[in-house]
Amino acid sequence: MDNITVFGYPVIAYTPGDVNNDGVINVSDIVRIVNIILSTGNGPTEQELLAGDINGDGDLNVVDIVMIVILILNQGE
Numbered sequence: 001m002d003n004i005t006v007f008g009y010p011v012i013a014y015t016p017g018d019v020n021n022d023g024v025i026n027v028s029d030i031v032r033i034v035n036i037i038l039s040t041g042n043g044p045t046e047q048e049l050l051a052g053d054i055n056g057d058g059d060l061n062v063v064d065i066v067m068i069v070i071l072i073l074n075q076g077e
């Protein structure tokens with residue numbers, strides 16, 4: 001088990017679902033996740049992994065895409 005020491009550990013700021021970290025959750029974030037899953041372009045940063053892994057299972061896949069779509073739909077009300 002890892003030490004629980006947090007001092008000096010870099011804190012990564014992220015918003016769940018806001019994968020590209022532009023302040024809004026929209027189709028651009030979906031596109032980014034799809035690109036990550038398909039391994040096109042640059043690999044995911046730690047921030048992208050944290051923001052994109054909505055269900056927290058440590059992986060980016062279609063489940064996270066579905067959950068972000070739901071987030072997008074719910075924020076438009």
Ligand SMILES: [Ca+2]
Pocket residue numbers: 017018019020021022023024025026028029
């Ligand atoms: Ca975004």
Ligand SMILES: [Ca+2]
Pocket residue numbers: 052053054055056057058059060061063064
């Ligand atoms: Ca996930």
